[in-house]
Amino acid sequence: MKNTDKKNQSLSLIKISALVMIFILTAPGLIIGQNNKKTDKSEFKRPQYRNLFKEAGYSQIEIDKKLAKAYYDVFEGPDKVYFEEGDSLGYVSDVKNKDARTEGMSYGMMVAVQLNKKDVFDRLWRWSVKYMQHQEGPREGYFAWSVNPETKKQNSPGSASDGELYYITSLLFASNKWGNDTGINYYKEARRILDAMWKKDGTGNVHNIINTEHKQISFVPEGGGYNWTDPSYHVPAFYEIWALYAKDGHEKFYKECADVSRNFLHKACHPVTGLNSDYSEFNGEPHPTPWMPAGFRYDSWRVPMNIAMDYTWYGKDKEWQEDYAKRFQNFLRSKGLNTFKDQFNLDGSTPEFILQAGPVKKLRHSIGLVGTAATASLVNKDKASIDFVHAVWNAKLEPYEDGYFDPYYDGLMYLFSLMHLSGNYQIIEPKG
Secondary structure, eight states, X not given: OHHHHHHHHHHHHHHHHHHHHHHHHHHHHHHHHHHHHHHHHHHHHSOOOOOHHHHTTOOHHXXXXXXXXXXXXXXXXXTOSEEEETTTEEEEOBTTTTBEEHHHHHHHHHHHHHTTOHHHHHHHHHHHHHHTBOOSSTTTTOBOSEEOTTTOOEEEOSOOHHHHHHHHHHHHHHHHHHOSOSSOOHHHHHHHHHHXXXXXXXXXXXXXXXXXXXXXXXXXXXXXXXXXXXGGGOOHHHHHHHHHHTOSSOHHHHHHHHHHHHHHHHHHBOTTTOOBOSSBOTTSXXXXXXXXXXXXXXXXXXXXHHHHHHHHHTOSSHHHHHHHHHHHHHHHHHTOTTTOOSOBOTTSOOOSSOOOBTTBOOOOOOHHHHHHHHHGGGTOOOGGGHHHHHHHHHOXXXXXXXXXXXXXHHHHHHHHHHHHXXXXXXXXXXXX
8 A cells, every 4th residue: 555655646746747847848938928918919009000192102202202391381481370489489370360379389289299390399389378378367277269479469368179189288299209308398388287277167257178077178168168069179089198198187087088079979970971060069969159050161171180090099989980981081072072162061062151261251172171081091991082192192282273372271281181191190109
């Protein structure tokens, strides 16, 4: 019996030793494999910034030239909308309306941080702080949305919520890109706006930029404008950026806002045409105003571009977004790829009311919409959608036959579109 027990014990020890040896030999491989899986998973989450121009057959040299020319035209050329003042200031002007707007200023900053134009970014920010940002009172931290660049007088002291939206996001990107010790503490400036936003409690009829009950951006954070929205202000990708980099304790809220915005767009965009109204209720229903009826007009142009950005950066609503892009581009194609107009009723019919652009009231085939419509090709899986990419490539930022020219809004939409389509509009992560 004893000999048998010893024999069994010896066999057991041999088996255990063999198993231990097998584990020692194979464990590193298993760990490496697991690490690879983790790495693959994190790499898979990183956005793939497609260069749709390259996919359409254009060379990288041609693409770089096209983007550089668009930047030159908008910021440096004879019809530029960017103007420098002294050694440290600069502003972007809506030249046809003879004002500087938080829209254009913050767009200019986003262009500058994406294309690594630090001096331009800093000048625009300093001008914004000096002439637009309220330093005290109920609006403290917010910006007057329109300023006369000649007199520096505020045409309207209230905010347009998209200005703050772009200021905050571009400042967070600048903090990630250039750090905070090169003259401007970008992170501190972004937090100043956000922290001020969270202190707004209705005093002086001024509120949070985001309607906190509905978790949607307001048209304006004052008075009645706090209770409805503008679909083109819904940029869910930006809330994801705030959740990542603002570090202000509201991460969960921002992520919820991103999801609410995505769901809102489902309701705000027409089920057949994909068109949305310039202004909407929080439930997605069109919001007519005393100055214009509901309709797809200039603000609305930005929606396909915002959806393309969210699709590329985060891809959390791909199925609906792909369907939207198909519907939207198919509708425009039905109106003529090179002739579709820039304003519609939501069902696609021609509107009786035409919103003026500066002094001009006219429907036209606008390069701004040609550009943003082309960004939907990043989302539309139909091969034929590449036609829209060729269309914006062939478009020219120059006066129309009747002499009308808008290098500001048309120009910025065109430039943003070229950035998206060439893969040059990206999430800017911290260095290191």
